[in-house]
Amino acid sequence: MNIMMILLLVILIPVFISLMFTPYWTRKTESFGVSIPEEAYSSTELKGLRKRYVQMTGILSIVTTVLFLLFYLVGGKDENTIVIFLTIIISLFMFCSFLIYLKFHRDMKILKEKYQWSKTRSQQIFIDTRFREQKLTYSNLWFLLSFMITLGTILLTFQFYDQIPMQIPMQYNFSGEITNWANKSYQTVLIMPIMQVYLILLFVFINVMIARAKQQVSAKNPDKSLQQNVIFRRRWSAYIILTGTALTLMFTFIQLTFIFPVNAQLLIIIPLVFSVAVTIGAIALAITTGQGGSRLRTGITKDGDVIDRDDDRYWKLGVLYFNKNDPSLFLEKRFGVGWTINLARPLALIIFSIIILLAVGIPLLLGN
Amino acid sequence: MIDVYINLNFESKEPIYTQLIHQIIAGIAKEEILPGERLPSVRSLAADIGINLHTVNKAYQQLKQDGFILIHRQRGVVVNPEGIPKADETYMESLKNTLHPLVAESICRGMEEKDFLQFCTEVFAEFKKGKEKEK
Numbered sequence: 001m002n003i004m005m006i007l008l009l010v011i012l013i014p015v016f017i018s019l020m021f022t023p024y025w026t027r028k029t030e031s032f033g034v035s036i037p038e039e040a041y042s043s044t045e046l047k048g049l050r051k052r053y054v055q056m057t058g059i060l061s062i063v064t065t066v067l068f069l070l071f072y073l074v075g076g077k078d079e080n081t082i083v084i085f086l087t088i089i090i091s092l093f094m095f096c097s098f099l100i101y102l103k104f105h106r107d108m109k110i111l112k113e114k115y116q117w118s119k120t121r122s123q124q125i126f127i128d129t130r131f132r133e134q135k136l137t138y139s140n141l142w143f144l145l146s147f148m149i150t151l152g153t154i155l156l157t158f159q160f161y162d163q164i165p166m167q168i169p170m171q172y173n174f175s176g177e178i179t180n181w182a183n184k185s186y187q188t189v190l191i192m193p194i195m196q197v198y199l200i201l202l203f204v205f206i207n208v209m210i211a212r213a214k215q216q217v218s219a220k221n222p223d224k225s226l227q228q229n230v231i232f233r234r235r236w237s238a239y240i241i242l243t244g245t246a247l248t249l250m251f252t253f254i255q256l257t258f259i260f261p262v263n264a265q266l267l268i269i270i271p272l273v274f275s276v277a278v279t280i281g282a283i284a285l286a287i288t289t290g291q292g293g294s295r296l297r298t299g300i301t302k303d304g305d306v307i308d309r310d311d312d313r314y315w316k317l318g319v320l321y322f323n324k325n326d327p328s329l330f331l332e333k334r335f336g337v338g339w340t341i342n343l344a345r346p347l348a349l350i351i352f353s354i355i356i357l358l359a360v361g362i363p364l365l366l367g368n
Numbered sequence: 369m370i371d372v373y374i375n376l377n378f379e380s381k382e383p384i385y386t387q388l389i390h391q392i393i394a395g396i397a398k399e400e401i402l403p404g405e406r407l408p409s410v411r412s413l414a415a416d417i418g419i420n421l422h423t424v425n426k427a428y429q430q431l432k433q434d435g436f437i438l439i440h441r442q443r444g445v446v447v448n449p450e451g452i453p454k455a456d457e458t459y460m461e462s463l464k465n466t467l468h469p470l471v472a473e474s475i476c477r478g479m480e481e482k483d484f485l486q487f488c489t490e491v492f493a494e495f496k497k498g499k500e501k502e503k
Binding site: 122123124125126127128129130131132133214215217219222309311323325326327328329 | 372373374375376377378379395401406407408411412413414415416417418419420421
């Protein structure tokens with residue numbers, strides 16, 4: 001199997017799947033970024049809408065795949081052409097999928113207007129005062145394991161410093177050849193461990209965010225939605241801890257390949273297996289749990305005649321949350337699985353900028 | 369652990385902070401929220417509801433003034449562990465004042481006294497039922 005096919009399988013297919021099936025993974029109180037009464041979710045009209053969305057994004061995915069294969073067969077073997085082509089095709093794909101989403105978002109708004117859902121029903125909000133007294137995430141102490149692995153990596157690196165070759169690979173191309181080297185120094189051999197520390201801290205942050213994110217309880221069925229929400233948070237917390245630990249181990253493995261000779265095949269296979277496992281895990285979790293735990297079955301079903309508070313006006317285009325009055329920094333995404341930030345809170349924006357700047361800055365700074 | 373809900377209605381004419389006060393007092397009356405129990409902090413409650421900090425703060429300050437809760441700097445917001453202050457003369461006076469316009473309006477609308485009292489009995493029963501459910 002060549003590297004292009006691997007890329008296709010590992011990156012594109014999970015992207016296609018999560019794009020096409022997002023409407024099925026959201027909360028039942030939301031449809032294409034518009035808040036709806038829960039029972040409307042299973043109406044034939046909305047079922048039809050979701051089906052058409054799958055068809056359209058499916059066609060987009062097929063077209064992207066065909067373009068991808070055509071380019072490969074016609075033969076852009078040059079590294080730069082591949083990179084440029086990939087950038088263009090991925091941007092185009094993202095742009096088109098957003099256009100498709102917007103079309104359905106607009107259709108959904110029209111439907112909502114037509115049925116006057118929010119006007120005829122009492123909109124309420126439920127808050128459990130004991131919500132944060134229970135265990136919402138697994139302990140951050142689990143990350144101690146990752147920190148210890150990192151510490152071990154650093155110790156090993158200095159123990160065997162003399163064995164490390166004078167040049168360390170920094171970048172690989174699509175054929176698995178090294179394209180960028182860094183001269184060996186105490187600074188450059190520490191790139192991997194520093195990235196490890198950065199990633200562990202990032203994962204700790206995500207775990208904290210999962211616990212802190214806004215409490216979102218469905219007004220129609222508070223007990224059920226509360227139970228689902230707790231399980232949703234715990235599962236993603238477990239996923240984050242597991243992924244974080246596996247990622248740390250993988251970085252340690254890469255670092256060890258600088259010191260000890262390792263089978264070249266293993267160097268490709270291990271990161272590949274890791275990425276496949278991580279994406280399959282995330283998709284499986286999205287399918288079984290759903291956004292906010294909406295796909296989980298619980299014993300409780302007590303249907304009230306109320307709907308959630310209509311907060312559509314704070315969701316720009318149905319995906320960007322901007323609410324000046326809301327002090328929360330993190331809350332569940334509208335369209336998709338996971339969390340997003342309140343764009344009206346400068347602190348949320350600052351935190352995100354720092355995360356991105358560090359991710360870009362650390363390798364750049366230490367690589368020279 | 370049972371869930372204690374605060375239920376707010378955003379289309380209601382009643383301001384959110386008074387709804388919040390009433391919901392918390394109702395929770396205490398039903399013994400769903402117990403003396404000494406911790407309530408969410410101002411920030412955390414405001415974030416979960418999605419409203420301004422001042423709104424929650426206003427409600428908490430009012431509850432504190434009336435002796436329902438204590439606000440500690442370290443321990444956060446706690447339901448008064450010594451129980452809620454018993455009805456005294458000042459309270460009776462304010463209760464009377466609150467009832468006054470309600471009775472006046474029902475008279476204007478031609479309601480019988482016994483129907484009004486019947487409502488009161490029903491509301492009391494609601495809280496008793498709430499208490500039994502807890503046990």
